[in-house]
Amino acid sequence: MxxxxxxxxxxxxxxxxxxxxxxxxxxxxxxxxxxxxxxxxxxxxxxxxxxxxxxxxxxxxxxxxxxxxxxxxxxxxxxxxxxxxxxxxxxxxxxxxxxxxxxxxxxxxxxxxxxxxxxxxxxxxxxxxxxxxxxxxxxxxxxxxxxxxLKIARNVQKNLLPKIKKINNIVFDYIYISSHNTSGDMLEIIPMTSNKIFAYIYDISGHGVTSALLSIIVKQEIDRIINNDKLTDLKEIILKLEESVKEYFFDGRYFTGIFSIISENNIEYVNLAHREVIFLKNNNIEYDNRTDFPLGVGLINENNINIFKREIDKDTFVIFYTDGILDMTNFTEKELHNIMVEKEYKNIKEIIDTLKEEISNHLDWNFPNDDITVLALKQEE
CATH class of the missing domain: 3.40.50.2300 (Response regulator)
Known part of the structure; x- marks a missing residue:
């Protein structure tokens, strides 16, 4: 009426x-x-x-x-x-x-x-x-x-993040700030053996509830591959992941990520169309920006995955991040690197707290344009 x-x-x-x-x-x-x-x-x-x-x-x-x-x-x-x-x-x-x-x-x-x-x-x-x-x-x-x-999607993603900050001999901390429309960022640390962990960060393309849903699907598949299938070879893990999730990605969607296996004094990692891996030690920064194809589009095969290895020690910080931090106004990759070397950090918390303060100053309590996610890891002293 x-x-x-x-x-x-x-x-x-x-x-x-x-x-x-x-x-x-x-x-x-x-x-x-x-x-x-x-x-x-x-x-x-x-x-x-x-x-x-x-x-x-x-x-x-x-x-x-x-x-x-x-x-x-x-x-x-x-x-x-x-x-x-x-x-x-x-x-x-x-x-x-x-x-x-x-x-x-x-x-x-x-x-x-x-x-x-x-x-x-x-x-x-x-x-x-x-x-x-x-x-x-x-x-x-x-x-x-x-x-x-969107609010539900943001909360679900946030609740899937790690609740503890130490696994085996690896201590870690992270920053996760969702954009208003959520962009599907995710990170996780999974124990594989008593001296080996699987650590990753990824970013789903696009925004909105669909990106959040795809992010959850990818995380579930990774958990299944590591915990149920018990795969321990990094190349096999990535190929299995690509095969199990690519049916969910279409209409131009994909995801990028860094996936790594960290054991005592060694890191093995693959970069799939993601930001560089940062290694920080005694005020010296090194970054590896070598990348391969993104996931979810069927381009990855056993012949074009590049697995990189590097020795690390207890003074080495390993840092992964998504590109949301570089979408902040007046914040560049150079500024990120400068923050890393502006002082000699004693522990993971100092790095994360410094980055949080810098991000807070740039955002001024607003949502970021894209999810901001940073993961920092280090072997325990």
Whole structure:
């Protein structure tokens, strides 16, 4: 049912409008109004405001010239009472004044019709504003539902992150700051044997709930490959991962990542179209930016995966990160490297805390444009 509120002192005018929205009016059928109307009448502005609050009409038809309170004032009050009072307010008035028209639109009126007007014109303009209002209402509801879905997706991703900061002889810490639309970043440390761990970071392309869902799927597959299939060869792990998840990636989607196996004094890693691996030791920084194809697009095979190995010791920090940190305004790769060497860090926490402070200063409490994820690891002293 469509609820119409008519605010007009003139009883004849109210009767005319009330008839327009009655079932006897054939024009309604011609204009394809598919619902019946319920009409409410108010003789002055104050009564009209009370009825608008009580009955929550779908359309208000308002005379400008009212006793005690003008139509302009009524419109202003309706907009002030509820910020989301965005229902169509249509002036239907004998006042044909340019300044009044301009003021009516400034305060939020949807239309301004000067009396007298043909019934067809009145109804077709009411229908136009009703259709627009209903479309906006549906869009608003859709956006609200999408915001709820995004919030759930962000929380689910966050809850999947590591809860502890030490596995075997590896201590680690991380930063994870989700973008508003979430971009599917993920990191994890998984024990393989008593002296070996599997550490990774990855970034799903795109944004939104789909990216979050794909991120969860990829994480589940990695957990299964390491914990259930018990694979320990890095090349086999990547090939198995690519084969098990590529069916979920289409329409240009893919993901990049760094995947590594760390044992005592040694790291074995593969970089799949991701940011460089950073090695930091005694204020000296080295980075390896050699990369291969991304995952999820079927390009990886056993002949084009490059596995890199490097010796590390207890003074070496290993740092993985996603490119969200470089999407911050006025923050470059060079600045990231400068932060790494500006002082001699004693432990993982110092590095992470320094980066957190720098990120906080750049974001100023806003969501980042892209997920920001940093993982730092080090062998225990």
């Amino acid at each position: 469509i609820k119409i509120l008519i605010i007009d002192e003139n009883e004849d005018h109210r009767y005319f409008l009330k008839y327009l929205f009655s079932n006897e009016n054939e024009i309604l059928k011609a204009l394809e109004f598919n619902e019946e109307f319920k009409v409410y009448e108010a003789k002055n502005g104050l009564e009209g405001i009370k009825m608008a609050q009580l009955y929550e009409p779908n359309v208000v038809i308002l005379e400008e010239k009212l006793p005690e309170m003008s139509g302009i004032k009524v419109c202003e009050r309706l907009k002030l009472i509820k910020r989301d009072f965005d229902i169509p307010i249509i002036f239907f008035t004998a006042v044909n004044d340019l300044n009044t028209k301009e003021r009516a639109f400034q305060i939020g009126a949807s239309d301004y019709i000067v009396k007298p007007a043909h019934p067809y014109e009145i109804l077709i303009r009411v229908k136009k504003h009703l259709d627009f209002y209903n479309t906006q209402k549906k869009l608003k509801q859709t956006l609200e539902n999408y915001e709820k879905d």
